Amino acid sequence: MNSNLKNTLFILLFATFCTKMSAQSNHVLWYNQPAEFFEESLVLGNGKLGATVFGGANSDKIYLNDATLWSGEPVNANMSPDAYKNIPEIREALKNENYKLAEELNKKVQGKNSESFAPLGTLEINNSEKGKAVNYYRELDISNAISKVSYEMNGIKFTREYFVSAPDQIMVIKLTSSIKGGLNFDINLKSLLKSNVEVRNNILVMTGSAPIHENAGYTVLPKYLQVKERGTRFTTLIQIKKTDGKITSSRDALSLKDATEAYVYVSVATSFNGFDKNPATEGVDDVSIALQNLNKSFAKSFDKLKEAHIADYQKYYSRVTLDLGKTTAPDLPTNERLLRYADGKEDKNLEILYFNYGRYLLISSSRTPGVPANLQGIWNPHLNPPWSSNYTMNINLEENYWLAENTNLSEMHLPLLSFIKNLSVTGKVTAKTFYGVNQGWAAAHNSDIWAMTNPVGQFGKEDPMWACWPLAGAWLSTHIWEHYTFTQDKAYLKTEGYPLMKGAAEFLLGWMVIDKNGNLITSPSTSPENQYLTLDGFVGATMYGGTADLAMIRECFDKTIKASKVLNTDVAFRSKLENALAKLHPYQIGKKGNLQEWYFDWEDKDPKHRHQSQLFGLFPGDHITPEKTPDLAAASKKTLEIKGDETTGWSKGWRINLWARLWDGNRAYKMFRELLRYVDPDGKKTDKPRRGGGTYPNLFDAHPPFQIDGNFGGAAAVAEMLVQSNENEIRLLPALPDAWETGSVKGICARGGFEIEMNWENKLIKKLIISSKTGGKTTLINGDKKQEIVLKKGENLEVKF
Incomplete structure (x- = not known):
């Protein structure tokens, strides 16, 4: 065989091999350039340690987070012991239909704002020799939770492989050079928080602490970084394992010279010891924990660590597989796939990839007891993150967990369920001091790692439309029932779940009042973050008998009744709930045929508002259905039509689920496609910017800015389109779109x-x-x-x- 024919055959074989290797994937995100912006980076996590990898050639940047590193310390739940004394006056104003006065008085029932999820630090790997990278490739394989980078520079091929292990509580990076001695790099660490970096015994050590601060609004106060001997401590340790070459160090950096293959081990720990323990005086020993994890892992080979990591991860990830039929979409980098998809082209494997990615993100961000995934999962580079990267409980925290049970990740639900238990402790105090209810527990709009339950608003400085809302307990308690109905874990329901559900219901019984028609309502009430427009032109949020409140109370009471029947307990209390359910102010259908959001048929200040809380009974609740309540389902559909499809990322995620519950697969699919609309990174300057709600190049949800809830809501909706169920029946393909006919x-x-x-x-x-x-x-x-x-x-x- 002549050499030309050999070369031709080799090229054909290689092309075939490459096609097989890189055929358009439903489990790999890949790019042909490093990330420049956070929204292009690839994220890894073990449910506690989060890593955001940029994959630069000359300099690689990795943001590090720990799920337990927050500002603050245990909350003083008794921060405003007399706040409840304002409730009668607010109710009187509402009774007199004086909404302006009620709005002002409602500000007197506000407490402190939440604390913030903190950025731990940035790891940098800087190559000693600079040059232009060619044949660059970067990927995240979500079937094994491993990221890779490869490129050539000055004739040398370099590769990096990254993973964050749950079994070994360690991040490992493998670096290789195609020629002997080609690896020459420095490693350094820095943090936006108060910290100290030094090298001890060839280990790069960063220690520091998160700040104590009252988060005034969402701006950082000068004192944020300056309080000593308070707050959560953190430790980061980095050690290099080499096969050849030489490790050297300076005061605050590690260096490796003339190596061919090397491994970087990253260990992180904090002093957080529970929501009710002071992390400075009662915290765990973060230094010894980080060192123990490092030493144990360092003694193991890379292959052993990788094998254990993959086995652990795939135990969860591999439970679900999805196929949506043949695709003719070409193999492109993920950002280009998104752009092509946004132009209306078919890419079924991108739709599957998005679903799989949602499951990947939950496994990667929700494995720490009492610390659920926050607004950004566990990936936050900002000292002052959007909305404090906190737990926003009037939809966002709950939406994070819509996919936990139906996509077979029940274990990832547990951090939220244990967090609810924490909330019930501080929430008992909140119920008494802010609302004057001496039974059960309450939680409000925002929370943090300290299980804060008070209404926010800086003690009267902020707008009641988002600050004043005491119904989080009602919503969260339904997650307990969800966990039980999917798992049938009666022992959990008896020992932990039902007492929490009962506590949420007890508060609601004590909170409601009788209206002029003899029905039970809430007063004062708000409908999350929305405002009404009265007939005389007043724009406000404070009112009575909001539909969203009553929908959540219906769901909470219904599920608590069911739980008491399953356990054959609490007959007298069950009877109270049944009587209250029968007396709740009924749903009202407005003049436009919509499901009224307000007690009266008022206009919305913003008819296309992102929240659709009045539809809670349709989804995530289940007491409105096209079959059981056709009139209410039709009114829900009209509400969605009025609101339209253009909204923020998480809101799109919710609306897709709502359309699925209306059994309209094609409308759900239309919105699913819009959720996957390409959005430019926040800092990117471009002639024709693509902004709004959708999906960033790394598949992160664009609220905008990044919020992870849209990823979770969108993935949950795919499952909801395929299977819907209640305690007695399973509906198959209830909202299957034409596009997914096979x-x-x-x-x-x-x-x-x-x-x-x-x-x-x-x-x-x-x-x-x-x-x-x-x-x-x-x-x-x-x-x-x-x-x-x-x-x-x-x-x-x-x-x-």
Whole structure:
């Protein structure tokens, strides 16, 4: 064979190999240049340690976060012991329809603002020799939670591989050079927080502390960085393991010279010891924890660490697989795929990738007890992050967990459930001191790692439309029931879940008042972050009998009643809830055919407002359905039509789920496509900027700015389009769009402890296997066909329709 023919064959074989290797993927994000902006970076996490990798050639930058590093210290829940004394006066003003006075008085029922999720630091790997990188490639493979970078410079091929391990609580970076001695780099650490960096025994050590501060609004006070001997301590340790070459150090940097292969180990710990322990005086020993994790990991080989990391991660990730049929989309970098998709082109594997990425992000950000994923998951580079990167509980925190149960990640729900338990402790004090209710517990709009439950607003300085809202407990308690219905874990429900649900319901019983028609309502009330316009032109937020309040109370009472029946307990209390449910002010349909948001048929100040809290009963609640309550479902649909489809990222995520619950798959799909609309990084200057709600180049949700809730809401909606369920029935393909006429899914969960595997063609189910984790019965519904099944624990059944 002549050399030309050999070369031709080699090129063809190589091209075929590359096509197979890099065929358009549903589990790999890839790019042909380093990240310049945060919204282009690739994120890794083990549920506690978060790493944001930029992948630069001459200089690689990695932001580090720890889920437990927040400003502040345990909250003084009794911060305003007499605030509740203003409630009667507010109620009187509302009774007299004096909304302006009620609005002003409502400011007297405000407390401190939340603390902030803090940026731990930045790790930099700087190459000693600079040059132009060619053949650059960067990826995140979410099937194994590993990121890679490769490029050539001055004739040398360099590679890096990154992962953050949950079993070993360590980040590891592997660096290689294609020629012997080609690795020459320095490593340094810096932090925006008060910190000290030094090298000890060839270990780069950064210690510091997060600040104590009253977050006045969302601006950093000068004292933020200057309080000594207070706040959460943190430690970061970095050590290099080499195969050859020489490690040297300066006062505050590590260097490796003339190496061929090397490993960088990154260990992080904080002194956080629970929401109610002072991290400075009662904190854990962050230095010894970080050192222990480093030493244990350093003694293991890279391959062993990687193997344990992948096995642990895939245990969760591999439970669900989704296929949406054939795709003709070309293989492109992820940012270019998004741009092409935004122009209306087909890319089914990008849709699957987005779904898979949502599950990846939850596994990566929600594995620390009592510390759920925050507004940015666990990835925040800002000293003063948007909205403090806190727990916003009038939708955003809850939306983070919509995919936990139905996409088979129940364990990732546990950090939220244990956080709710923390809230119930401070919330007992809040119920008494802010609302005058001596039973149960309450939580408000915002919280933080310290389980703050008071209404925010800087003690009267901020707008009641977002600051004054005491219904978070009602919403959060429904997550407890969700966890039970999917897992059938009666022991959890009995020992932890039901007492929390009961506490939330007790507060609501004590909070409601009787209106002029003899119905139960809330007063004062607000509808999250929205404002009404009265007939005489007043714009306000404070009112009585808001639909959102009553929808959440309906759901809370209904689920608490069900829980008491499951446990066969609390008959007298159950009766109280049943009586209260019957007396709740009913839903009202307005003159436009919409589901009224306000007690009266007022106009909205912003008819297209991002919140749609009055539709809570449709989703995430389930007491409004097209079948059970057709009039209310039709009014919900009208509300969504009035609001339109153009909104922020997380709001799009919610609306997709709402359209799915209305069984309108094509409208849900239209909005899903809009959620995946390309958005430029926040700092990028461009002639034709692409802004608004959608998706950044790294698939992060653009509120804008970045908020992770849209990722979670969008992924949850895909599952909701394919399977919907309640305690008694499972509805298959209830909102399947025409675009997904053929496909398959395995591992989606349904209430009752069931798991679904099915494939479909031309929108008809061809194969269906249902399995039961605990044993039980349910009714399967597909279109107008119904079939009741009974399964034993662990049993699988193939069902024919």
